[in-house]
Structure formats: structure tokens, C-alpha cells
Amino acid sequence: MSTEAIETIHTRTGTGSYAKLYLFALFIIVVAGLIGPVSFNVGPGKVVLLPMVWAILLGGALGLARGFMPAPLRLDVPLQFKSSAILQAGLLVFTAKLGLMVGSSLPTIMRAGWSLAFQELGHFVGTILLGLPLALILGIKREAIGATFSVGREPSLAIIGERYGMNSPEGRGVLAEYLTGTIFGAVFIAIFAGLITSLKIFDPIALAMGAGVGSGSMMAAAAGAIAAQQTPEVAKTVATFAAASNLITSVVGTYFTLFISLPLAVFTYKIFEPIIGRKTAASVTSGPSSSEASEHDDVNANERHGELSSGERWVAWIAIAILSLISDLILYKTSPASALPGMAIIVACVAAGHYLTRALKGVVPAVCVISVVAMYLTSPWCPWAPSIVAITGKVNFLAATPPMLTFAGLSLAKDVPAFRRLGWRIVLVSLVANAGTFLGATAIAQIFHH
Template sequence: MIFAVLVAETIGNITIPLGITNVVLFPIVWALLIGAVISIIHRNMPGQRASSVQAQFTASALIQVAIAFFVVKLGFIIGESLPKIASAGWALVFQELGHFLGTMVFALPLALMLGIKREAVGATFSIGREFSVAIISERYGMNSAEGRGVLAEYVIGTVLGALFIAFLAGTMAGLGIFHPWSLAMGAGVGSGSMMSAAVAAITAQHPADAKEIAAFAAAANLLTTTVGTYFTLFLSLPIANWLYNKLEPILSPKRSVYGNTRGTSNEMNEALSSVSKAEHTPLWLMALTLIVSGSTALIGNWIATGTSPTVALPAMLIMGGIAICGYLIHHTLAFLKIPLVCWVSLLAILATAPFSPLAAYVSPLATKMALLPLVTPVLAFAGLSLAKDLPILKQLGWRIIVVSLVANAGTFIFGTIIAEIFH
């Protein structure tokens, strides 16, 4: 992970002109790719397959721990920007509708035309993150067609989601059609890695609005994470079922071509285990991961911004302390079923909100640590976990991969459009 981050930050941003827009490839992309290469090489070394797979599952479980610094930094930005966020009003509220309807408007009809049956409901009612897997598991069971669909969306989103959404967000930002704040709200899709990749891409195109982009993306993502579970359960899933019943007789071929995953395989069952591992990460492992990823981010921040690690260290210590406190609250109040990211974000917001007595001390220190270097270790962990999912992608086939990417595109595009309308 450390090697991937340092090489990625050293490479820096590379801009590729594509006709009417530009695509910026930034350090998180390099970190993901380098981590993926390392995981694939290690997996294929003689006698290393078993230990490599275990290491990949560990890396997958630690993604949500490593992202804690990024979540805290976003919380700081939300706290400082509360008046601006409040001024967005209905734009921020209604973009949630875009996030959850956008997945199925494009992707569900496409899935049916490609011959995918009930798997289409699981794959398109949301972007298929952890809470979506939990909903489908409870409602239908993971051996159902819907279970296979949501698992496909989860795996594909984990492997390809961040890269895809970064490319899409960068392309749309380069077109100059949408306000950066609208793009930022569209980026709050409920996935930390996807949101961070989209924020990096949008910021690269609009560097002057970097703080506002991060603030609105974080606020939208927090809203999606908290309200989104209920929105998905009571609105998106019923609508997906209704659309399926209406469109399936019209669009779907008589015979399903999606038969590769009948009888969920051991590899797909193993993939499920990585969904819940982060929720049960021991405190000592979380602390160790924070130390390693935080130290790496300090060096990455030094390379990217020129800020000495000793200058940025107080900010990292504060962020690490907030992350640990959030974890302890989450563990103590587990019966409330509130996601860990919500507790961490809330504590960070309270530390820098205009009414907070801590703001005068925390905010100046927080500026020493840039936002994007905090994302690079997260994507490095994602890359290191990738090789275990390649057999699953082969088993799922190209059709469900296309549907998954279209669902991810739909949630970002619709969220952005609705935010633009109400902005």
C-alpha cells in the first residue's frame, strides 16, 4: 500500500484531451492500478495463492477503516460550510430522488433487453453497496435471482466503480454544462470510494471550487448514507419491481441469457464475507490501519502539496482521534443500526461548525492536510483487494457488467441533473 501511494503521488495528475473535454488521471487512479497489479502478481506466484487471497480479503475489509481520515476531513469541510450547504436547500434534498431513480431508468430496461431476468431488480434498484446487499439478503435471500443481481452490482462497483465514476465525472465536468456544485451533489452516491474518485475528477476541472465541491459531495453522500437506506427500501425497490413487471413482457427475450451464476459459487459466497468484515474490524487493527494509512497520507500530502509531515501531523492526530471516538460510539450504540461513517462525520462536523467552540482551534490545523492525498491510500487498498474478484467477474459475464456500469452512471447523471434544476 505504501509503495502504491508514494509512486502514485509522485506521478501526480496527467491530463488527456478528448475532443470537447479533458480527462484528468490523478493519483488515486495510479494507486488503484498499482495495487491491482501487485495483487494479481502475488496471487499468481507459486505457493502464494492461499495467503494472497486472505491478504486481499483483509485489504477489502480495511478500505472502510482507511477511508476514515477522508470522512473526517469531509466532516470538517461540511462544518465550516454549513451556511452554504443550507443555502442549497431543495437542490440537496431532491437530488436524492435522482440518485435512486437514476439507477433503474437506464439500467433496468437495458438489462431486460440483454436477457437478464429477476437479477435485474437486484442489480438496478440501487448502486449495490453494503446496505443494498443487506436489504436484498433479508427480503429475497442471497441465493435468489435478486441476490445474485445485487452481488454482481456490489462486486463490479467495488472493482470498477471508482475508476468508472471518475472518468464519467471528469468528462461531464470538462463539458462546462453543469455547475460544479451540482456535479458535487451528484457525486454523493452513497459509496465513499466512488464519491472520493468523483470529487477528485471534478476538482481537477474546477480547482477554484475545490472546497465547495468537497462540502456538497460530502453532504449529499451523508444524506444518501443515512436517509438512503429507507429511501431504497420503501421507494426504489418497489418501483424497480413495478417497472420490471411492466417492462419484462415487452423488452425481455423469452429465454434468459443470464445463467452463469445459478447456484451461487463458492467464490461468490466468499465475496459476501468481505461486505461485512469491516463492520467487525477489531479496535487494535483499526488503530494500526489508521497509523499506517495516516502516515502514508502525510508523506503523500508532502509530495502533493509541499507541506511537511511535521506541520500536518497535528491535523492527522485530531482526525485519527475523531475516527477512534466514532468507532467507539458506533460499537457502544450498535443497537441503533447507525452506520459508522455517520458517527465519524457527525463528530467532525461538530468540531468545525460555526457554533462550535473547537472550530477556532481545529479549522486552522485542518487546512494543513489536503483532501485528495487522504483518498490515495483508500484506493491503494481497493487495488490490493482486486485479484480475488476477477474470477467472479468472468463468471458474471459482460452483460451484467455493462448493466452495473450503466446503473452507476444513471445515479450520478440523474443526481446531477436534479441538483442543477433546483440549484
Template sequence: MSVVKETMQLWRLHLAVLVLAIIAELIGIQRIPIGIGAILLLPLLYAFVMAALLNPNIIKPAARLIRAREVKAASPLIVIAIMPFIAKFGTTIGPAIDKIIAAGPALLLQELGNLGTVLIAFPIAVWVLKLGRESIGATFSIAREPNIAIIADRYTLKSPEGTGVMGVYVIGTLFGTFIFAILASVFATAGWFDPRALAMACGVGSGSMMAACTGALASALPAMKDELVALAAASNLLTYATGLYAGLFIALPMVEKLYVMARGRDDATARRAAEAGE
């Protein structure tokens, strides 16, 4: 009874979600040609933008409608809301199992693509943004829940590494779906990559990002919808299964060694200076 009562007290949040969902669906899918391809604007993107405008932490006057209580309650509901997506994608794996098996090594080896965060983001974090040990937590992965668990266990979330991983997690939660949907629609319509490769790339270990990415691909290539959804779902599942180990045993040791090579002496000098000051 208390759960029902508490839910009813959050009527502002539920009403806002319902209204935004209806508005987003009424707008529908919009296609914007950009020369090399097209950007597909999906209802999920409209809902994201409108929801962000109702966040009192971003737009102060929105606090009249959505209070801090609703904001706090909305965070854990994201996981519940994404479950229908995961369930739907899971049902597509069985019928397309032959195509998934045929993709075989490509699906397994795609996990190595996640090391791109180390190869591309780490140099920017260290030499361009001048980050300290925050760069380790920020660049060893795309900072989803399993990756946060690794950093929390190894360094604690109160450490600089914890600050880095949580910073990327928040940014990914806020803008990841938008960026994935845009990139997927551009690459799908540009014709640079095999659509099946793009579908595998959608499975990065984030349900919301995979949903946005797969939705954009399916909208651009409706004839391949079932195959693309099945490959993305299988890829996402494998990422959850193997990504934890790849991050723990490959990516994190790699980025730690790179950091020592890049900034190790600076850290040692800073520690000695701090100790001398004391």
C-alpha cells in the same frame, strides 16, 4: 499481541500498498485533453490499476507476491482505509454550512436522481441482456452496502435478486472509482453543468466513489475546492440517511412492478413448464 502478530504476518500486503501509494503519488495528476474537456488521471486511479495487476485472481503469477491470505485480509481493510477521507470531508461541512443550507432543496431532491438506475439500467438488463429476476437486485440502486442489506432481508443473497445486487456491488467496487473520476473530470472541464451540481452528484453513498469524484472536481476547479468538498460530503451523508428509504419504499417497489410488467408472463410460463417436467 495476537493482532500485532497477525498484522506482521501480512507484511507482503502492507509493503505492496506502501510501494504502490508512493509510485502513484510520484506519477501525480495527469491531464489528457479530449476536445470537450479533459480527463484528469489521479493517483487513486494508478493505485487501482496497479493493485488490480497484483491480484492473483486477475493475474495468476501475482500469487507469488500476494497470496490468497493477503487478498482475503485486504477486503475489510478498504473500509478502514477510506475513514480518513470521510473524516476529512466531515470537517468541511461546518465551515460551509451556509452554502449547504442555501443549496437546500437541491440536496434533498438529488436523491431522486438515484432512480436513474431504474429508468436507464432496467430496460438494458431485461431487454438487451435478457436477465431474469437478477435485474431487480442489479438495477434498483447502485448496490452499495445499505442496498445489499435491503435485498438480503427481502430475498436473501442466495436468490437471483441477491446475485444481481452482489454482481453490481463487485463491479462498482472494482471500477466505480475509476469511472466516477473520469466522468467528473470530463464534465467539470466541459462546462456543461454547474460545478456545485456535480459535487452533489458525487455523493452517491460510496466513500471511495465520492473521494475519487470530488478529487477530480477539486483538481479541475481548485478555486472552489472547499465548497465542492462540503457539498459532496453533505450529499453523501444525506444519501446514506435517505437512500435506504428511497430504495426500500420507492425504487424497489418500482422495479418489481416494472419487472412483472416486462417479464411476469415469461416467468409464469417457465414455472409451469418446470412443474410439468417434474
């Protein structure tokens, strides 16, 4: 039996390779923390590259380099799918921490009222106003609808899949947006949000609302870049409003996307395609290559759909918590002993929300249930709120982002072959759409916030 075959068996059975994934993550988090933030000027603005950016880049590099690495260190495709599943667990830990921050600020958020409500319109209309015309000029046809009606996360894939089918042009477009967001989204939005923040055009609270695009990793990256340029007190408020905005986008965004932004994208396409549409090499998109399909077909269904067993799920939650404590120590000099009780509460919120979601038969998404549980514990209606706020406040919300984005990076290489086929045009359109959703929501929040 070949070395590669042995490695594949080890990956599937979890023998050695599962622990290897967490060791890779530990190595990346330490290196990213030691590199620290790097800033440089771009014209009148400033770009800040935070450790979370190095984390996702280092993770992606390890996956892409698997062909050059010895078998014991190789990050094969099944392991990359496993990393993607761990990422989902990391997002829940991050969601719980943000929910704990939001609960104590509910009165402030309720006073913000209209600005938080109407910024949701900017999140989705902004993608269409900027992304769709560019797609048509570049010669992209109906793929433009799928790529620009939203930021293209999991609910958007489901909507397009049900309405058009994933083998349709619209399906290829939303897949391109999804891949772009997965591979470049967090890095791009962190750089872009940091640059816009440095221009001092928008209020930090409006920028925070714009950061809640409905993707946990992208929201974390954008909020981190915005918060890094504020005082500690304002940085905490930025995180709170970003979390609240992201929660609203996650809760009502699916319905908003289905009934407003998708019909608007279709209508806009019909109007402008005959006027500014062009025909280029991007007008026809080929299907997946046989080699890539074979490689991904070799992964079992549970791995591909990001499912963890009950034991693996607990391991993932605890591992993410430990990695976050290490990140907090390196980046913010927080003693793990002082932050450990707060992290234990965070993991308890995740577990409670997860099992409540299962009891509800999945009618309400886990991210919403976990957020509600966490928000209640620090809200004015919880009798233990002051103590919980004090304990969980010792865990820096930015400390959880490098571990989360590390696993995002470690899962990327599996998508690169499909992503390469979609070409640079759809990448550019997707990035412009992401910029549009951030700017659109920020501008509307700025108007209503003031």
C-alpha cells in the same frame, strides 16, 4: 510443508504479511504520486486520470499477479480480505476529514436546501431509468432488479438479502453491481465525472452533489475528478457539497432504497420486461464454482466480514493517516510536520465516533456518528471551531484518497472469479446504472441549485 502452505499460515497469523500489506500500499502510493495526473481529450471533453486511479489499478494488478510472484511477495486471498477490512478503516478517516470540512460550511449547505434534498431522488431513480431498460434488452431477467435499484453498496446487499435471499436472481444482480462498483466503480466514476465536468454543462456544485452516491470511494473518486478542474477555492466547495450529499445518501438512502427505489424497480420490470425483454445467455446465471467456493471457505469468518481486532483497527487508522501525509507530501508538497496536528485531530474524530457507535450498540452507523462528531468541531456552535478549521485545513482532502483506493485495489483479486462468471452484460448494466445515478442527481441538483 510446502512454501504455499507456509505462506498461508503466515498470512493468517499476521506474521510478516500484515506489515507486507502496508509496505505494498506505501510502494503503490509513491508510484501513483510520481506518475501524477494524466489527461487526454475524448471528443469535445477531457478525461483526467488522477493518482487515485493509478493506486486502485496498481493494487488490483498486484493481487492478480500473485500466481507469478515468489511466496514472500504473494498477496493471497486471506490478505486480500484483510485489505478490504483496512479499506473500511480508511473510509472512516476520509469521512472524518470531510465532516470537518462540512461543519464550517453548514450555513452554506443549509442555504442550498432543496437542491441537496431533491438530488437524492436522482441518485436512485437514475439507476433505474438508464440501467433497467438496458438490462432487459441484453436479456438479463430478474437479476436486473438487484443490479439497478441502487448503486449496490453494503446496505443494498442487506436489503436484497433479507427480501429475496442472496441465492435469488435479485441477489445475484445486486452482487454483480457490488462487485462492479468495487472493481471498476471508482475508476469508472472518476473518468466519467471528469469527462462530464469538462463539458461545462453543469455547475460544479451540482456536479459535487451528484458525486455523493453513497459510496465513500466512488464519491472520493468523482469529487476528486471534479475538483481537479476547478480553482482551489471552488475545489474546496466541491468537496464540501460532495461530502454533504454522500452523508445524506448514507443516512436516508437505506430507507429511500427500501421504500421507493426497490418497489419502483420491481414495478418497472413488470411493465417493460414483456415489451423489451429478450432471452440470451445472460438469462440464466450459474452458481459459484466449487474451486472458488473452496478458496473462499478457507478464509475465517472474521476476515471475510471485514473485522479487525481493536489493536489492528488502531494500526489501520494510524497507517492510513501516515500514508495520507506521504501522499500529501508527494502530490501537494505539504510538509508532514505542518499537517500532522490536523491528521491527529482526524484520527481522534474517528476513534471518538467508533467508540460512541459501540456505546450506542450500533443503532446509528459509525460513518454517521463520526461525521456528526467531526462536523460539530468545525461548526459555528463549537467554541474552538476557528482553531480546528485552521489546523485541519492543512490536510488536503484529496491526499487521503490514494491510500484508501490502494487498499480497495489490493482487495480486488479475491472477487474476480465470481465476477467473471457474471459476464460482460451485467458489467455494462452496472456501469450504466452508476452513470445514471451521477447524471440523475446532478441534473436535479442543477435545476434546484439555480
